[in-house]
Amino acid sequence: MTPVSKARAAASAAVALALHGLVLRPMMLTWGATREEAARSYPGDELIPGADSSSTMATTLPAPPSEVWPWLAQMGCDRGGWYSWDRLDNGGRPSADRIVGEWQGLEPGQRLASVPSGRAWFTVAVLVPERTLVLRADTRLPSGSPIDAFHGPPPVAFVSSVWGFHLEPAGADTRLVVRTHGRSRPRVLTRPMDVLFWEPAHFIMQTRQFHNLRARLARAA
Incomplete structure (x- = not known):
C-alpha cells in the first residue's frame, strides 16, 4: 500500500x-425515545451506582398497559421467551404467541433464565404490575458465570446491568420505554466490547422485540 x-x-x-x-x-x-424519555430517570437506575453505559429505547404498542403486561410477565427462556430473534436468544424455540396462565406469576427475586441451559439468568429486581418490570444480571468475567449479588468488593472483572420495561398509558395505547443501565470492569476492555458488540446487539434484539410485541398485540386485538 x-x-x-x-x-x-x-x-x-x-x-x-x-x-x-x-x-x-x-x-x-x-431509538424511538423522545428527548424527555431519554433524559428521565427510571426505577432501577439506582441499582447500578456509577453506571458507565446506558440506553433508552421506546415504542408505542396498540393496547393498554393491562394487555401489554401479561406478555412481559411471561418472559424468560424457561417461560414464554423474549419475543426477539429466537435463534439467537431462545435456543431456536419460538417465543410464545399467546398468554399462558401458568407463566403469569412473577415475584421480586425470581429468576428468569436468560439462556436455554438455565446457567445464566435475570433476577426480577423491581416489580410494579402493569407499570414497571426491571430485570437485573450480574456476571463474572471472563467465565460468564452469574453472581447473585455483590457482598463486599466486586470481582476484578464483571458486568452488572439492569434491563427495565416501563409502561405508560398513551390514550388507548401504551408507551413502552426500555432502559438499560450497566457498569463493568475493567473498563479498558469492556468499553470497546460495549461500543463494538453489546450496543449494536442490544439494538438489533430490542427493535425486534418491539416489532414482535406489536404484532402479537395487533393479532390479539
Whole structure:
C-alpha cells in the first residue's frame, strides 16, 4: 500500500468512526425515545451506582398497559421467551404467541433464565404490575458465570446491568420505554466490547422485540 493509499484509508476510518460516534451510536442508544424519555430517570437506575453505559429505547404498542403486561410477565427462556430473534436468544424455540396462565406469576427475586441451559439468568429486581418490570444480571468475567449479588468488593472483572420495561398509558395505547443501565470492569476492555458488540446487539434484539410485541398485540386485538 502506497503512502497516499494509507492516508486515504486512515482518513476513511476516521470519518467512519466520527460518523458512528456522532450520529449512529446516539441514534441506536435512544431509538424511538423522545428527548424527555431519554433524559428521565427510571426505577432501577439506582441499582447500578456509577453506571458507565446506558440506553433508552421506546415504542408505542396498540393496547393498554393491562394487555401489554401479561406478555412481559411471561418472559424468560424457561417461560414464554423474549419475543426477539429466537435463534439467537431462545435456543431456536419460538417465543410464545399467546398468554399462558401458568407463566403469569412473577415475584421480586425470581429468576428468569436468560439462556436455554438455565446457567445464566435475570433476577426480577423491581416489580410494579402493569407499570414497571426491571430485570437485573450480574456476571463474572471472563467465565460468564452469574453472581447473585455483590457482598463486599466486586470481582476484578464483571458486568452488572439492569434491563427495565416501563409502561405508560398513551390514550388507548401504551408507551413502552426500555432502559438499560450497566457498569463493568475493567473498563479498558469492556468499553470497546460495549461500543463494538453489546450496543449494536442490544439494538438489533430490542427493535425486534418491539416489532414482535406489536404484532402479537395487533393479532390479539
